[in-house]
Amino acid sequence: MALNDEFAADLRQSEAPTGVIVSALRWEILNDWVRYLHDDAFPDKTVEKSYLWGFVKRDFGGDALRCLWGKYETSYAMFAEAVWLLHREFSEGAGAEHHALFAGLPPIPAEVLFQKIASASAVAFRRLTEDEMGRILRKAPQDYVAMG
DSSP, X not given: OOOOOGGGTTOOGGGSOHHHHHXXXXXXXXXXXXXXXXXXXXXXXXXXXXXXXXXXXXXXXXXXXXXXXXXXXXXXXXXXXXXXXXXXXXXXXXXXXXOGGGTTOOOOOHHHHHHHHHHHHHHHOTTSOHHHXXXXXXXXHHHHHHHO
């Protein structure tokens, strides 16, 4: 039996459901975070360069990141919600409320999380620079809260 994907042939990345984008990014970030925490090459996890080379610069989430930035272009409110959810789960520690895999993991500092997303996004979505993406990502959770 062959997969018939004609129904999705015209689907643009900006039309991907926000929940699907967040879910895909959640598991990729979580996987990289756990891998980093258990990586013996970076014994002092508090050193900034340790974060940079052990976690931030690991590439991830190409398609999901393209979809996330597609939301930025077409529906800023949905983009801001997605970034707010990731920030809340990883940096504010709310992930453990939703899934046992988060239990016992230290939070990812917000700036490190935003650097990670911006770093990988610069490869996946070339319309903005990594610095521009970082500024947008840092602002998005605050914007989302203000929208509520």
